[in-house]
Each structure stands twice: as C-alpha cells, then as structure tokens.
Amino acid sequence: MSFDERSPIYHQIAEKIKRDILNGDLGADEQVMSTNQYAAFYRINPATAAKGFHQLLDEGYLYKRRGIGMFVSPDARERLRAQRRERFFSDVVGPMVAEARAVGIPLDEIIQHLEIKNKDGGSRDPRD
Amino acid sequence: MTLGIEVSELRLRFGEVNALDGLSFRLDGGKIYGLLGRNGSGKTTLLSVLAAFRRQTGGQVRIAGAEPFENAAVMRQICLIRESGDVYESDYVRTVLRTAGELRSTWDSEYAQRLAERFNLPPRKTVQSLSRGQKSALGIVLGLASRAPVTMFDESYLGMDAPSRYAFYDELLADYTAHPRTFILSTHLIEEVASLFEEVVIIDRGRLVAHEEADVLRARGVSVTGPVDVVDTFAAGLTVLGEQRLGGTKAVTVYGTLEPEQVRAAKMAGLELGPVSLQDLFVHLTSEAGNR
Numbered sequence: 409m410s411f412d413e414r415s416p417i418y419h420q421i422a423e424k425i426k427r428d429i430l431n432g433d434l435g436a437d438e439q440v441m442s443t444n445q446y447a448a449f450y451r452i453n454p455a456t457a458a459k460g461f462h463q464l465l466d467e468g469y470l471y472k473r474r475g476i477g478m479f480v481s482p483d484a485r486e487r488l489r490a491q492r493r494e495r496f497f498s499d500v501v502g503p504m505v506a507e508a509r510a511v512g513i514p515l516d517e518i519i520q521h522l523e524i525k526n527k528d529g530g531s532r533d534p535r536d
Numbered sequence: 537m538t539l540g541i542e543v544s545e546l547r548l549r550f551g552e553v554n555a556l557d558g559l560s561f562r563l564d565g566g567k568i569y570g571l572l573g574r575n576g577s578g579k580t581t582l583l584s585v586l587a588a589f590r591r592q593t594g595g596q597v598r599i600a601g602a603e604p605f606e607n608a609a610v611m612r613q614i615c616l617i618r619e620s621g622d623v624y625e626s627d628y629v630r631t632v633l634r635t636a637g638e639l640r641s642t643w644d645s646e647y648a649q650r651l652a653e654r655f656n657l658p659p660r661k662t663v664q665s666l667s668r669g670q671k672s673a674l675g676i677v678l679g680l681a682s683r684a685p686v687t688m689f690d691e692s693y694l695g696m697d698a699p700s701r702y703a704f705y706d707e708l709l710a711d712y713t714a715h716p717r718t719f720i721l722s723t724h725l726i727e728e729v730a731s732l733f734e735e736v737v738i739i740d741r742g743r744l745v746a747h748e749e750a751d752v753l754r755a756r757g758v759s760v761t762g763p764v765d766v767v768d769t770f771a772a773g774l775t776v777l778g779e780q781r782l783g784g785t786k787a788v789t790v791y792g793t794l795e796p797e798q799v800r801a802a803k804m805a806g807l808e809l810g811p812v813s814l815q816d817l818f819v820h821l822t823s824e825a826g827n828r
Contacts (some may be wrong), residue, residue: 413730414811416751444713451569451705452731454713456751 417452421460429469430492436482440468440470537720539585539600539613539685540565547594547740548581555581556592557742563720563735565600565685568712570733570750571722574822578742579722580618583688586720587616599686612641615684617675617692623663629674630659633681640682647711648681654703668695676704680711688720705732726815736814740822750814757812757820758794761787765806777820789820 411417428434443461447454461478464470469484508518541563548556555578563569573579584590585597588611590605597604604610621767623632633652638662652659657666666674672695679687693704709732712719718807730736738745746753757768757777760767767786775791789812796803802809812820 411731411811412811413727413754413815416754417731418751447713448706448709450731451702451709453734453750454709454730455567455734461752 411450411452417456418459418463421446421452422463425460425464426469426488428474429480432485434480436480436485438480439476440478440480442477457476538660541600541686541718542598543582543586543596545595546582546585546592548578548585548590549593554742556585556595558595558744559739559744560595561737561744561747563737565718566716567734568708568719568732569721570726570729570736571720571739572724572726572736572818573722573739574724577740577822579739580690581618581742582739583618583720583722586686587611587614587688589616596753597820612683614688615640615679615682615686616688616690617679618690619675619695621663621670621671621675621678621692623674623678625664626827628659629661629663629666632663632674633659633677634644636682640684642683642685644681644683645790647683648677651677652679653689654707669697669700672696673675673700673704676707680707683684683711683715683717683773686718686720688722690722691724693721694723701728704730708732726818727813738818738821744746745821753817754811754814756791756793757817758790758792759787759810759812760790760802760807761785761810762805762807762811766807770802770805770807777817779823789816791817 411420425434425440434440440461441449443458444454446452446461447457450457461470465472465478469481469488470478471481472478504517504518508515543562544560546556546559547554557578559578559582571582581590585592586599587606588606591605599614602610604614620631627635629652633645633648637645637648655677657669657670657674657677663671663674664700672692675692676696677690679689679692693701693740696704708719713816721729721732729800730750733750735748736750737747748756760770762770763784764786767788771788771790779786779788781787793817794809
C-alpha cells in the first residue's frame with residue numbers, strides 16, 4: 409500500500425494499524441514494526457511514522473516495552489470494535505438508506521436482500 | 537551531528553534580477569527538508585548561497601551560528617550536489633570517488649563503494665562516458681557517502697530512471713536513520729518524494745511562500761464544490777487559491793484548515809468538500825494567480 413498525498417500521512421498510518429487490529433491481522437500483545445522499519449518499508453519520513461505510532465500510544469491502542477518495542481494493547485480490538493459498532497448506523501446504514509431513498513429502493517427490498525445474504529453465510533467471520 | 541540553518545532577509549541580485557528577494561526561515565538540524573519551487577524560483581541560488589558557492593548581496597546566512605562564506609570550518613560540513621555534478625568530465629569514476637575521500641574528513645569510502653555497486657557505476661569509466669542517469673547516480677554517491685552534517689541535493693536525482701530513484705530513496709532513509717543529519721532535497725516534482733520530507737519549504741520568485749511540516753500542509757488545502765452562488769457565499773473571507781467553473785458548478789481550492797463548524801455549515805449547504813494533494817497545493821501556491 410502507499411499513502412495518499414492528500415491527507416496527513418501520520419493519520420493514515422494510525423488508521424491502517426487500527427484496521428489491522430480490527431480485522432485480526434495484529435493480535436493482542438503482538439509486536440508491531442518499529443517506526444524505522446515502518447518508515448523504510450513504506451518509504452516515509454521516520455519522524456512522520458513516529459507521529460502515527462505516538463498517536464496510537466496516546467490513545468492506548470499500543471503500549472511500549474522499554475528497549476524492546478511497541479505492542480498491541482490487549483483491549484485494543486474490543487475498544488475499536490465497540491467504537492465502530494457505535495458509528496455503524498450513522499456512518500454506514502444512514503448513507504445507505506439515504507442512497508436507497510434517492511434511487512427509489514423500498515426499505516422492504518433492502519431487508520429482504522440482507523436476509524438472503526444472512527442465509528448464504530454472509531455473516532461468517534472472515535477470519536474463519 | 538546536526539546543524540541548524542538560519543536565513544534572514546536574504547537577497548541576491550544578478551544585475552536587475554532579484555534571484556533571492558528577502559528570504560527568511562529557520563531550519564532545525566537533523567531533518568529531511570523538501571525545497572520546492574518552480575523553475576527559476578531561486579532554489580539553486582539559495583542552495584548555492586547555503587553551500588558558500590556564492591555570496592549573498594544582502595541579508596544573513598547562519599549555519600550552526602556562523603556565516604558559511606569563506607569559512608572553512610563551516611564549509612567542510614556542507615555538501616551540495618548540483619545537477620551538473622561538479623566533477624571533471626575526463627576523470628575516472630574511481631578517481632572521482634578517491635578525490636572526494638581525500639577532500640572530505642567525514643567521507644565513508646566503504647559506503648561509497650557499496651553505493652557505486654548498487655547504482656551500477658563502472659569504476660574504470662570516465663565521467664564523460666557515463667549516461668545521464670549514471671552521472672546523476674554518481675552525484676547521489678558523492679552526496680550520501682560524504683556523510684556531511686548538511687547534505688543538499690539540487691534536483692540531482694531527476695536524471696535517474698524510476699528503479700534508481702527508488703534505490704536512492706531507500707538508501708537515503710536507511711543512512712539518515714543510521715546517521716541522522718540535515719538533508720535538503722530540491723525538486724519541482726513532488727508526488728514521488730513528498731513522503732520523505734519532514735518539513736517543506738516552498739519558494740517562489742526568491743520569496744518564501746510556505747514553511748511547514750509536510751503533514752500540516754497536507755491537511756491545509758480543501759476543495760469546495762457546489763452551485764456557484766453557494767460556493768461564493770461560503771468562500772467569502774477564506775483564502776482562495778484557485779477556482780474552476782463548469783456551467784452552474786464551481787470548485788474552489790481553499791488554503792487553510794476549516795473549523796468543525798465551517799465543515800458542518802458546508803455540508804448543510806450541500807457543498808462537497810475534498811482533500812487537495814501536496815502537488816496541487818504547490819501548483820496553486822506558486823501559480824501566477826495564487827501569488828497576487
């Protein structure tokens with residue numbers, strides 16, 4: 409992946425790591441790359457990378473072990489999930505309903521579609 | 537070791553032309569800076585003054601607190617790689633590298649060797665027989681292996697092909713991490729290198745346009761799109777860098793960070809807000825219209 413030049417890179421780094429924690433690519437107490445490794449891997453300024461990691465330390469998603477490195481906080485995934493659940497209806501469902509209304513899809517049809525998806529196994533955990 | 541650079545009211549006049557027209561800024565030591573400007577904006581002149589290749593006609597330059605011009609103690613710690621390379625065309629590559637080692641106390645000849653191999657520089661060839669890309673790569677080797685506390689590359693990597701440029705970026709980051717020092721890279725092609733910069737200095741017509749943390753600049757431009765009158769009302773009082781119109785729709789590029797209430801007001805009014813790339817911001821900040 410490469411970073412988008414249109415928004416602060418440190419913010420994109422923090423978001424990417426949060427996504428990795430959320431989808432289970434980074435597990436609890438797993439060590440994350442050092443800022444220098446991260447900077448070299450993605451060809452970004454080390455100070456910029458450090459800023460992204462500092463944000464995650466400040467927010468408590470990562471913790472530091474002196475002389476060893478940074479690790480994923482045990483409760484990071486659950487906290488992120490709770491946060492995203494809270495925002496799910498306003499961020500995902502809200503715009504979907506607005507779009508459905510604009511193009512003329514009745515709510516019944518959406519519900520029906522979701523029920524079929526659910527039967528097909530759409531609710532499976534992607535990590536299984 | 538890291539050296540800070542301070543420039544105040546710097547002027548350089550060539551006859552009737554003010555190549556540098558009252559530049560002032562302060563660069564802390566130990567960071568990677570991008571010096572951005574259009575062709576003829578004064579980038580090369582500024583770097584030449586910093587490297588003590590020429591003397592300013594007004595104002596001051598301080599590197600680690602001292603004037604660099606004809607100051608051996610300061611000049612020794614500065615390395616400027618210009619596109620021309622500043623080496624003898626008839627010299628062999630290995631001679632160029634050996635001479636650099638004799639002239640520079642901070643030179644790392646093992647590292648120079650390794651870099652020369654990585655960039656496929658034939659040691660027994662003369663400089664004049666090298667391709668443009670190889671000449672640029674020779675400049676890169678001279679700059680990196682100098683390990684000078686202040687190392688400046690004046691568009692010196694633009695002649696290289698993409699794989700060599702990426703190799704340069706990798707080497708630059710790796711060596712900067714291992715041996716922190718001040719780097720200044722001048723360029724007008726931003727997209728590819730922007731992520732390497734911690735801070736960015738933008739100049740135009742010898743004047744300072746912006747000096748910011750790169751990430752701060754990335755957050756600073758906003759594009760606002762919507763019906764002409766709604767956009768005009770919203771943009772009144774904001775710094776508008778550029779605008780485009782298509783029928784009844786207008787898009788403006790606003791410089792600055794919008795407050796949360798401004799974002800809410802824009803969305804309520806049905807306006808579309810979008811980010812602006814560093815390259816676009818640079819174009820707007822240094823275009824004829826953006827300057828007046």
